[in-house]
Amino acid sequence: MSYRRAYPLPLTWPILRRQVFDRDDWKCVQCGRRANLECDHKLAQHFGGTHEMENLQTLCRRCHKRKSRSERRQYEVSGQAEWDSLLGF
Numbered sequence: 001m002s003y004r005r006a007y008p009l010p011l012t013w014p015i016l017r018r019q020v021f022d023r024d025d026w027k028c029v030q031c032g033r034r035a036n037l038e039c040d041h042k043l044a045q046h047f048g049g050t051h052e053m054e055n056l057q058t059l060c061r062r063c064h065k066r067k068s069r070s071e072r073r074q075y076e077v078s079g080q081a082e083w084d085s086l087l088g089f
Ligand SMILES: [Zn+2]
Pocket: 028, 029, 030, 031, 032, 033, 059, 060, 061, 062, 063, 064
């Protein structure tokens, strides 16, 4: 199974990710859990977020999921707002 990410990660991602975990002491910055850690873009890529260390943080899978869900909502809302302004509403 293959799928293309809308926002590809840089080749250095595995290294970067490790550096972020190291900096955040290998725990979720939201809830402090040390299991299922993932590297999150504070400002999501579709909002123009970069792969800089300052824009990355350690989250556990649960917090990451919750954050992504709210971001998707914001994205849809802002996308809709853009569309409306194009149509002159
Ligand atoms: Zn968490």
